[in-house]
Amino acid sequence: MTRLYPVPARVSEGSPSKIASMDDWRQQWLAAKDNPDGFWLDQTKARLAWTTEPSQGLSGDFHNIAEQQVAWFADGTLNVTESCLDQHLATRGDKVAILWEGDEPGTTRTLTYAQLHAEVCKAADALRAMGVQKGERVIIYMGMVPEAAIAMLACARIGAVHSVVFGGFSAEALRDRIRDCAAEVIITQDQGLRGGRTIPLKATCDEACVGERHVRRVLVYQHTGAPVAWLPERDVWWHDAVKDASADLAAVTCAAEDPLFVLYTSGSTGRPKGLVHTCAGYMTWASYTHETVFDLREDDIYACVADVGWITGHTYIVYGPLCNGATTLMFESTPLYPDAGRYWDMVERHKVSIFYTAPTAIRALAAQGDDFVTRYDRSSLRVLGTVGEPINPEAWEWYYDVVGEKGCNIVDTWWQTETGGIAITPIAPATPTKPGSATLPNPAIVPTLLDDNALPIVGPGEGRLCLAQPWPGMARTVWGDHERYVATYFSTFPGYYFTGDGCRRDADGYHFITGRVDDVLNVSGHRMGTAEFEAVLISVEAIAEAGVVGFPHPIKGQGVYAYVVLQPGADPGADLMKAANAACREQIGAHARIDVVQVVPGLPKTRSGKVMRRILRKVAEGMPEALGDVSTLADPTVVEAIVAGAVRV
Numbered sequence: 309m310t311r312l313y314p315v316p317a318r319v320s321e322g323s324p325s326k327i328a329s330m331d332d333w334r335q336q337w338l339a340a341k342d343n344p345d346g347f348w349l350d351q352t353k354a355r356l357a358w359t360t361e362p363s364q365g366l367s368g369d370f371h372n373i374a375e376q377q378v379a380w381f382a383d384g385t386l387n388v389t390e391s392c393l394d395q396h397l398a399t400r401g402d403k404v405a406i407l408w409e410g411d412e413p414g415t416t417r418t419l420t421y422a423q424l425h426a427e428v429c430k431a432a433d434a435l436r437a438m439g440v441q442k443g444e445r446v447i448i449y450m451g452m453v454p455e456a457a458i459a460m461l462a463c464a465r466i467g468a469v470h471s472v473v474f475g476g477f478s479a480e481a482l483r484d485r486i487r488d489c490a491a492e493v494i495i496t497q498d499q500g501l502r503g504g505r506t507i508p509l510k511a512t513c514d515e516a517c518v519g520e521r522h523v524r525r526v527l528v529y530q531h532t533g534a535p536v537a538w539l540p541e542r543d544v545w546w547h548d549a550v551k552d553a554s555a556d557l558a559a560v561t562c563a564a565e566d567p568l569f570v571l572y573t574s575g576s577t578g579r580p581k582g583l584v585h586t587c588a589g590y591m592t593w594a595s596y597t598h599e600t601v602f603d604l605r606e607d608d609i610y611a612c613v614a615d616v617g618w619i620t621g622h623t624y625i626v627y628g629p630l631c632n633g634a635t636t637l638m639f640e641s642t643p644l645y646p647d648a649g650r651y652w653d654m655v656e657r658h659k660v661s662i663f664y665t666a667p668t669a670i671r672a673l674a675a676q677g678d679d680f681v682t683r684y685d686r687s688s689l690r691v692l693g694t695v696g697e698p699i700n701p702e703a704w705e706w707y708y709d710v711v712g713e714k715g716c717n718i719v720d721t722w723w724q725t726e727t728g729g730i731a732i733t734p735i736a737p738a739t740p741t742k743p744g745s746a747t748l749p750n751p752a753i754v755p756t757l758l759d760d761n762a763l764p765i766v767g768p769g770e771g772r773l774c775l776a777q778p779w780p781g782m783a784r785t786v787w788g789d790h791e792r793y794v795a796t797y798f799s800t801f802p803g804y805y806f807t808g809d810g811c812r813r814d815a816d817g818y819h820f821i822t823g824r825v826d827d828v829l830n831v832s833g834h835r836m837g838t839a840e841f842e843a844v845l846i847s848v849e850a851i852a853e854a855g856v857v858g859f860p861h862p863i864k865g866q867g868v869y870a871y872v873v874l875q876p877g878a879d880p881g882a883d884l885m886k887a888a889n890a891a892c893r894e895q896i897g898a899h900a901r902i903d904v905v906q907v908v909p910g911l912p913k914t915r916s917g918k919v920m921r922r923i924l925r926k927v928a929e930g931m932p933e934a935l936g937d938v939s940t941l942a943d944p945t946v947v948e949a950i951v952a953g954a955v956r957v
């Protein structure tokens with residue numbers, strides 16, 4: 309039985325939260341379940357600056373989702389930037405909204421709410437002057453500079469739909485996304501900076517746009533000042549565009565269910581999907597979860613060290629904290645630059661009180677020893693969050709003991725791009741924790757574990773994690789392909805949203821996420837599809853067929869293991885791994901790296917030609933004795949060859 313950690317006094321004392329105890333949590337969870345309309349209408353009216361307040365709560369459900377999208381607050385109108393900016397001007401105009409820490413330690417910039425409002429208005433006016441219309445998609449391909457957040461909010465200010473593409477993606481991956489959402493305008497910067505290295509964002513953007521005639525404008529923020537190629541009829545400098553722009557631009561009124569952004573994410577099959585989040589439900593969920601989970605207080609310095617290219621950056625660097633009037637830190641660098649003390653150096657200098665990172669970073673830092681942590685003063689910390697992948701109890705305990713000195717609560721937050729915000733999590737001032745457990749559901753989240761027969765498990769057990777009721781922050785559809793949305797999330801278990809994750813629930817009702825049960829990999833918290841890797845591999849000249857699976861990795865959580873069948877006569881020798889990874893870098897991005905390549909005579913296929921991935925997984929995990937029944941294979945001898953040639957990792 310895992311030990312229960314009570315909430316440390318530093319966290320529970322003086323909590324302003326409406327969820328400050330387990331009784332509060334129970335009461336709110338039940339209220340949201342029994343009366344979702346009333347509960348969430350109250351929340352949204354208290355949190356957002358509505359133009360026309362909604363009278364409707366939820367419409368739609370998981371049974372008829374093919375015909376009707378889920379909607380929340382459908383008859384209300386608003387512009388979300390008024391919730392993030394304008395509503396704070398009178399009371400928090402001079403409060404720091406964005407605290408930016410650049411790549412070099414101590415390089416900082418601050419923007420107050422008044423300044424951020426002005427910058428967003430100017431950028432919005434610049435976009436408007438370029439002819440960007442309400443509903444039009446704008447791609448944002450930037451690093452972690454305040455202008456990335458300004459660009460997102462500027463799109464929202466004029467009702468345009470942003471799609472942020474992580475700055476590590478390659479030109480090909482960027483081009484796919486530009487095409488999929490038919491974007492005509494891109495916002496980028498000359499270069500990004502990360503860990504002392506430059507990232508050629510404008511050059512990659514140029515490469516992505518070759519032949520893409522529909523891209524009519526590229527707005528370029530100057531960050532490093534490095535020379536860049538320039539197409540005068542297409543490219544515009546940010547500083548020129550905002551020079552004479554209005555610092556007080558009226559916001560365009562949107563419907564509650566108008567799309568706010570599209571964010572691409574990987575799934576089991578095919579190309580990444582553009583998940584659509586809409587204005588009001590997403591914002592309500594972002595604001596509610598950010599405030600309650602982290603127990604936000606007025607003078608907190610809140611630091612989420614994710615990248616705005618992922619959902620965590622959208623919800624917990626930009627939209628949630630700004631809606632709540634918080635001071636949100638944006639971090640341009642890496643946890644290891646210039647050394648493994650960087651986070652804690654930053655915590656000391658900025659007096660960070662809430663800190664949110666990923667298990668991969670925690671494991672990497674723990675491996676470097678405690679000195680890098682203990683040499684800095686961390687007494688300002690109160691809440692420590694983690695997200696993106698399962699956290700192993702050893703890493704959890706290191707975070708709790710060493711970083712938090714047993715005085716902070718750890719919130720292991722489980723959620724997904726699709727859920728829009730945190731779904732299963734401890735509430736910082738209320739929930740006793742267990743290492744490795746995301747604990748209990750937020751109000752509106754009704755987790756259900758389904759067994760092999762698709763039947764709900766009652767009490768303790770392990771199964772596939774599904775959610776039984778709609779919540780305000782859920783993605784409404786896949787851009788341009790509602791059928792794919794329904795097929796991906798609602799067809800495996802009709803009537804439920806299927807998360808793709810496995811989960812164990814203990815006798816206390818605590819949830820332990822066991823990882824993906826589909827063909828999605830989670831490498832260092834980056835979500836990637838095995839199908840994407842396989843498509844890249846078969847584009848390599850020497851490779852005829854490929855099967856990719858994950859294996860447990862001590863730092864990255866999962867590593868990538870590729871089985872390849874060579875083309876007849878091909879002998880790439882030691883260059884195979886190099887060629888494979890060069891192709892991954894080119895077609896996906898630098899974060900997509902294969903750890904192991906094993907050449908096999910054939911893939912284990914059933915007589916109907918389906919690859920038995922279970923076998924590939926077991927061998928990669930170093931458990932060939934647990935292969936199970938292989939009698940349905942077309943050619944059982946390939947298994948012997950695969951086991952004999954397995955690479956120990």
Ligand code: WTA
Nearest residue numbers: 695696697698720721722723724725821835
């Ligand atoms: C995994 C990131 C265990 C999970 C916000 C999920 C987690 C996927 C946790 C979504 C956690 C996220 N414990 N696993 N606390 N948080 N995951 O869309 O497999 O990039 O399905 O969203 O990350 O990844 P995504």
